[in-house]
Amino acid sequence: MNFTGEPSTSHGVVERRFDVDGERETVPGIVWTPEASTGPRPLVLVGHGGGGNKRMPYVLSLARRLVRHAGYAVVAIDGVGHGDRASATRTADRGSGEGISRTFVADVAAAADAMTADWTVVLRELRELDDVGDGPLGYWGVSMGTMFGAPFVAATPEVRCAVLGLMGTLDDTNPWSTAAPAISCPVLFLVQLDDELVPTESALALFRSIGSQDKRLHAHPGAHAAVPAEEMEASEAFFATHLT
């Protein structure tokens, strides 16, 4: 893990950028920790949404919330093709009012194994940090954060709980639908009932297929990106139940 640039601190939250050598390319990430902290603590991995990056507003907001309120460590990495990993030749067009783009779905599906490998190496290297250590592990990622996150969570038994959602089965052969039955940790699953990218029935099908006995679905009216702040509070409470 190579830290890049100087750490910055905002209202008690230290932000450090890093690069890790991934399977196929460098993986850029950010880790947030409480100021002047030492010793192991709960760690939450945050997978950002399609077209976003490791420091998009809701990722930053969630990270700061979990560090300030709960004293956790939080990490985000750019998804394949996103943020500092974006290629010049492919835009991350995740879709429009006519639904999620087939090209986007195919791109994400093709990158799922690589992302699981990337998260795995990032996790291993984070465990070496004095102020992260070997604490309980959670995952938070909706939309593309679930497309990449469900396979990672299914493959990573040390994940104690996961917030997923804003995604559906779409078809039965994509990596997140295939992985869902192998997830066994407690899950909070978010749904937007007027989601222009993911039909409600498809989201329900994905939720139903998750293997976990302990799972709940929270749904709200509104579009894909209109998840209310209430669910950030619910996420925080959910992590508190399972990580602390």
Next chain:
Amino acid sequence: MNFTGEPSTSHGVVERRFDVDGERETVPGIVWTPEASTGPRPLVLVGHGGGGNKRMPYVLSLARRLVRHAGYAVVAIDGVGHGDRASATRTADRGSGEGISRTFVADVAAAADAMTADWTVVLRELRELDDVGDGPLGYWGVSMGTMFGAPFVAATPEVRCAVLGLMGTLDDTNPWSTAAPAISCPVLFLVQLDDELVPTESALALFRSIGSQDKRLHAHPGAHAAVPAEEMEASEAFFATHLT
């Protein structure tokens, strides 16, 4: 309001049985309040489920929780045809694995106006009690508690928030489906995804039709009666947000 019998007290919760003169018959109820309390406080009306009564286990448990944790007053009344209002000639057969019984739906639908009138008179008389008074008002009722509750909530603007659920549109002409668009207070709506009485799509349709801008749906795997304790905690938090 005629109190019947002596009050009983359990772990700080005073339980008083009463009768009120309803539109067509005597309405028996129970009010729970904190021991040695005076002055107005939030009041939650609890509508029990089909085949149950005003003191069925989850009603009693919810009432004690809200009194002990939050200091509210809580009231429940027997629904038409239930508890001390059960007639000898009609059993409250709410249905089986083959879905909700048509006879039950018809009976409840026919009694909805009477139940709104009953709740209205009970509410008016409760307001006279020293330890209830004119505090903020909430409603909690799922299954039959929604069949009777949605029309009451829609007709009662002083209800500040309502927990509803375990019910669907079933058809478009019943009183709860007709009333739902007129509900405008914040709503928490509970769904069981393996509900043997209410299909998920029907529950979603009822939730979508509720007029409130501020509404959320919490869904869990499991049968109609298997709502997890987590949703009692969520109900308590929801009331805390809107009543205190």
